[in-house]
Amino acid sequence: MPTPNDPTPTYHTPVLGERVRVLLVPPAGVSVGPSFKVVDMTVGGGGHARLLLEATAPAGRLLGLDRDPAALAAAKAALMPFGDRATLVRAAFDAVTEVAADAGFDPADAVLMDLGVSSRQLDDPARGFSFRLGGPLDMRMDPDGPVTAADLVARLPEQELARIFRAYGEERHARRIAQRIVRAREDAPIATTAQLADLVAAAYPAKDRHTARIHPATRVFQALRMAVNDETGQLARGLESAFGILAPGGRMAVISFHSLEDRAVKRFFADLATGCVCPPAFPVCRCGRVPQAKLLTRRAQRPAAAEVAANPRARSARLRAIEKVSVAADAATQRRAA
DSSP states (O other), X not given: OOOTTOOOTTSOOOTTHHHHHHHHSOOTXXXXXXXXXEEETTOTTSHHHHHHHHHTTTTOEEEEEESXXXXXXXXXXXXXXXXXXXXXXXXXXXXXXXHHHHHTOSSEEEEEEEOSXXXXXXXXXXXOOOTTSOOBSOXXXXXXXXXXXXXXXXHSOHHHHHHHXXXXXXXXXXXXXXXXXXXXXXXXXXXXXXXXXHHHHHHSOHHHHHHOSSOTTHHHHHHHHHHHTTHHHHHHHHHHHHHHHEEEEEEEEEEESSHHHHHHHXXXXXXXXXXXXXXXXXXXXXXXXXXXXXXXXXXXXXXXXXXXXXXGGGTTOEEEEEEXXXXXHHHHHHHHHO
């Protein structure tokens, strides 16, 4: 079994890998040349990237982004057999516009975003993402980032902590937990994952603590991680940038792991797929709005039971995908219909 610091390609099993391949890559028998370009905006350990490079052999190319240097090292090892077909860049995914232009991947034929924290990050105690492993309260996806979870817990006022726990963790006991943290930090710094997890559990009402299906600290850790890494801002900017580099006819897929992310992706895709919004009483369209994309997944796709059994962390995954349409062609169709 690979360790968290072992950059072997077997460490990362790509979630919903086969469905990603089917959605993003031309079907078998369709020739894929060197002009077919895939952008993996969250390359992680290289699992999805490896699958997409295999599916676009022998000449398709891939650009992989990640802000975690450890993830890039793992991806480099995993993708070494593909040689110069794979280009890896250390960058957050909201920087994809500039990175893709510099690397010659604008426009791209396919874009993938695999959101959230990776198994490699979760399983490394030094990264501080998991309360199940003792370690520093860090949670930075980019280890050079300016703010850690310990910084937020130490500095933020009670009201702001409670807001973060509610907004990003949907934690209904957010205020009680924030109060407990503020009282505790007056006596000693909260510097480890174990300290914070114990504080959160103690803040929970006894009846909820004993009947909860998940550990009381789960939502608080998620919320702090999202705040430390500006995940909601990154997602909003990343979605816009990713769609911007996509070629007409190109496809974009996003895998999310909790409801906040999935709702944001669903709204973004639905907005792109929406055409005329004039009142039904109007005889012809006056707004001039045309769809910029068509939905490839009407509902979020979920992993099958067999995949969840083999990889329990895939349980909460949701996959949505769109195809970019030619706005000019769609506008002409709408004019003819009017």
